[in-house]
Amino acid sequence: MASTADLPYKMHVTPDNTGLWHIKQTDEAAKKVSELLQEDMEKHHVFFNQEGFHNHIPHHLLALYGTGAPAPALQAAYDTNANYQRPALPPHPTTTTTTTTTSPAPAATPTFHPWPSAAAPSLGNETYYPDFLRFFQAETRALGSWQAVLKRYLFAKDDDTLLVRLFAGFLHPLIQLMYGMEWGQEAVVAEALAQTAVHGGEIGGFLLGAERRAREMEMESGGGGKGGEGGGKGEGVLELMERLRGDGKLAGAAREGDANKVRDGVLARAGEEMIALAARVRVMPEEVEERTAEMFDAAVFVAAAAALVKEGKQPKFDFFLIHHLNASPFFVTINAQDWIPAETKARLLEWKIRMDLLQYAARGAPELSAEKLAAYQPRKPAVGGSLADIVSRLHNFGDDGHSIKVARAMVICRNICKKYEDEGKDWLKVKGDDMWEKVCHLAVDSVEAPGPRWLRSCGFDEAWKVCSTVISRKKV
Numbered sequence: 001m002a003s004t005a006d007l008p009y010k011m012h013v014t015p016d017n018t019g020l021w022h023i024k025q026t027d028e029a030a031k032k033v034s035e036l037l038q039e040d041m042e043k044h045h046v047f048f049n050q051e052g053f054h055n056h057i058p059h060h061l062l063a064l065y066g067t068g069a070p071a072p073a074l075q076a077a078y079d080t081n082a083n084y085q086r087p088a089l090p091p092h093p094t095t096t097t098t099t100t101t102t103s104p105a106p107a108a109t110p111t112f113h114p115w116p117s118a119a120a121p122s123l124g125n126e127t128y129y130p131d132f133l134r135f136f137q138a139e140t141r142a143l144g145s146w147q148a149v150l151k152r153y154l155f156a157k158d159d160d161t162l163l164v165r166l167f168a169g170f171l172h173p174l175i176q177l178m179y180g181m182e183w184g185q186e187a188v189v190a191e192a193l194a195q196t197a198v199h200g201g202e203i204g205g206f207l208l209g210a211e212r213r214a215r216e217m218e219m220e221s222g223g224g225g226k227g228g229e230g231g232g233k234g235e236g237v238l239e240l241m242e243r244l245r246g247d248g249k250l251a252g253a254a255r256e257g258d259a260n261k262v263r264d265g266v267l268a269r270a271g272e273e274m275i276a277l278a279a280r281v282r283v284m285p286e287e288v289e290e291r292t293a294e295m296f297d298a299a300v301f302v303a304a305a306a307a308l309v310k311e312g313k314q315p316k317f318d319f320f321l322i323h324h325l326n327a328s329p330f331f332v333t334i335n336a337q338d339w340i341p342a343e344t345k346a347r348l349l350e351w352k353i354r355m356d357l358l359q360y361a362a363r364g365a366p367e368l369s370a371e372k373l374a375a376y377q378p379r380k381p382a383v384g385g386s387l388a389d390i391v392s393r394l395h396n397f398g399d400d401g402h403s404i405k406v407a408r409a410m411v412i413c414r415n416i417c418k419k420y421e422d423e424g425k426d427w428l429k430v431k432g433d434d435m436w437e438k439v440c441h442l443a444v445d446s447v448e449a450p451g452p453r454w455l456r457s458c459g460f461d462e463a464w465k466v467c468s469t470v471i472s473r474k475k476v
Contacts, residue, residue: 009137009140009186009187009190010034010038010187011033011034011035011037011038011041011185011187011188012034012185013030013033013034013037013062013065013183013185014030015027015029015030017030017183017184018065018066018068019062019065019066019179019182019183020066020182020329020332020333020412020415021066021067021068021388021408021411021412023066023067023068023388025065025068026070026071028070028071029065029069029070029071029074030065031071032071032074032075033061033062033065033074036057036061036074036075036078037058037061037062037185037187037188038187039078040055040057040058040061040078040082040085041058041187041191042088043082043085043087043088044057044082044085044086044087044088045085045086045087045088045089045126045129046126046129046191046194046195046198047086047126047129048084048085048086049086052126052169054169054172054195055085056081056400056401056402057078057081057082057085057401058176058179058188058191059175059176059179059326059401059405060077060078060081060400060401060404060405061074061077061078061401062179062182062183063179063401063404063405063408064077064395064401064404066182066183066408067388067391067392067394067395067404067407067408067411068388068392068395069392069395069404070395073395073396076396076398077401080398080399080400081400081401088130089127089129089130090130091130091131091134092127092128092131111135111138112131112132112135115153115159115161116159116161119132119161119197122197123161123165123197123198123201124165124198124199124200124201125198126198128197128198129194129195129197129198130194132193132194132197132198133190133191133194135194136149136153136189136190136193136194137186137187137190139152139153140186140189140190145186146180146181146184146186146189146190147337147339149189149190149193150189150193151339153193154166154193154196155340155344160204160208161201162193162196162197164201164203164204164207164208165196165197165199165200165201165203165204166196167203167207167351167352167355168196168199168200168201168202168203169199170320170323171323171324171326171327171355172195172199172323173192173195173196173199174327174330175323175326175327175330175405176188176191176192176195177189177192177193177196177330178327178329178330178333179192180192181330181333181334181337182329182330182333202263203355205267206267206271206274206275206278206354206358207351207354207355209275210275210278210279210281210354211279211347211350213275213276213278213279214279214280214281214282214350216279217279217280235280235281235282236294236298236427237281237294237295237298237353237356237357237427238298238301238302238368238427238429240277240280240281240353240357241298241302241357241360241365241368243277243280244277244357244360244361244365245365245367247273247277249269249270249273250266250270250273250274250277250361250365251361251364251365253265253266253268253269253270253273253274253361254266254269254361254362254363254364254457254459256457256460256462261362261363261457262358262359262362265361265362266358266361266362267358270361274357274358274361277357278354278357278358281350281353281354281357282350283346283347283349283350283353284346285342285343285345285346286342288335288342288345288346288349289335290420290425291349292331292332292335292349292416293413293416293417293420294427295328295331295349295352295353295356296328296329296331296332296409296412296413296416296417297413297417297427297428297429297430298356298429299324299325299328299356299409299413300325300409300410300413300429300430300439301368301370301373301429301430302321302324302325302356302360302368303317303318303321303322303324303325303406304317304373304430304439304442304443305368305369305370305372305373306318306321306363306366306368306458306459307442307446307455307458308369308372308373308376308442309366309367309458309459309464310464310467311372312469312470313464313467313468313469313470314446314449314450314451314467314468314469314470315376315442315445315446315449316446316449316451316452316453316454316455316458316467317406317443317446317447317454317455318363318366318454318455318456318457318458318463319402319454319455319456320359320362320363320456320457321359321360321363321458322402322405322406322454323359324352324355324356324359325406325409325410326402326405326406326409327352328352328409328412328413329408329409329412331345331348331349331352332412332416334348362457363457363458363459363460364457364458364459364460365459366458366459370429373430373435373438373439373442374435374438376438376441376442378437378438378441378442378445379441379445379448379449380441380445381441384437384441387410387411387414387436387437387440388411390407390437390440390441390444391404391407391408391410391411391440391444393444393448394407394444394447397447397448399447399453402453402454403443403444403447403453406443407440407443407444410436410439410440410443411440413430414430414436417430417431449468450468451466451467451468452466452467455467
């Protein structure tokens with residue numbers, strides 16, 4: 001067990017700090033979530049096994065807390081998932097020097113200055129997670145705030161070292177940062193940056209390649225924009241997914257036997273075509289708020305509609321697609337930060353939509369039917385009421401947090417899209433109280449039903465063989 005005496009920051013969540021649901025929690029729950037987040041930070045590594053599977057405890061706890069779960073449910077969730085975590089690793093003693101300023105730092109504080117060259121040998125190496133954790137906590141102290149640290153290391157101009165890694169690992173670093181920023185917890189932000197640093201940067205080839213291609217397209221069309229600037233509004237998210245599904249090479253690039261359907265499938269067999277399609281994503285700085293809602297609505301629709309791909313089979317959400325839904329609230333939080341330039345917000349949103357497209361292709365580009373979604377009949381229609389009531393069924397569900405994150409994200413999407421529904425925006429796919437109730441019921445029904453909690457790669461017939469057959473979806 002590593003010493004944690006040098007970790008300077010403590011988790012402190014208050015009853016009125018409940019994230020984007022903006023509910024009021026109890027003092028007991030606030031105290032409990034703070035204690036458990038602290039214990040997790042001090043005792044556990046970022047990965048729970050040697051294959052790079054992520055520790056989800058911080059997300060799980062805050063998603064439960066932010067949807068009104070009581071203290072006993074928080075403790076139960078922690079107990080369910082703490083017993084298989086790897087213990088915290090000790091920092092490497094050779095990384096001790098100074099911090100970025102002349103401010104005093106804790107003893108034995110690891111450093112990676114000058115950044116990024118000094119950090120380069122350690123990036124992507126999970127054994128350096130404790131070093132990066134202490135480094136970013138020390139930088140928070142030296143620079144004065146977690147916002148300043150993000151500006152310096154994540155959103156710095158001409159340095160995408162961390163930014164490309166933020167979108168790696170099926171968006172897990174981004175999800176971790178989302179919870180840190182949404183709750184304003186500098187210790188969780190430091191965890192997120194450390195987690196980002198120990199991921200690989202390979203996805204940068206796709207993201208930066210699409211960005212370069214987008215600039216080339218602008219120049220060819222007479223525009224001179226950069227990043228989110230110029231060139232006019234891009235095509236809609238679901239329009240691009242339809243275009244992808246209609247492209248035989250892209251839709252068929254991933255195959256059942258691929259070990260990694262993103263890397264070995266889409267990018268290996270149709271990399272240039274995927275980059276060309278992703279380059280069509282354009283977000284103007286002045287339209288970030290609405291395009292965020294559009295992205296979020298599409299993420300809900302894709303995840304929910306894909307759960308109904310196989311007629312006669314028990315509906316199940318795709319494990320990979322749900323991460324793109326669970327990550328979507330990050331962009332709502334980003335938009336609320338007035339210290340982040342609008343151009344940066346537009347760029348981040350473009351990257352997210354491009355990753356959504358890539359993941360959709362990797363899962364076999366499943367058919368997405370609004371009609372099937374509208375026709376869905378909940379398994380327990382009487383167990384409901386408000387969307388929050390439906391979601392509360394998951395407060396005592398014994399998983400690792402994916403379920404409550406899906407349901408929480410759905411309600412956040414409903415809240416931010418309501419005004420666009422009232423305005424009659426034609427890009428909305430999930431709208432109306434009845435549809436939203438069905439979507440939330442579906443999220444809960446799918447994990448409560450017999451069989452696996454999640455499918456993996458729902459666009460392939462093989463994935464559905466593990467699911468039970470259902471005669472109908474009539475009300476029960």
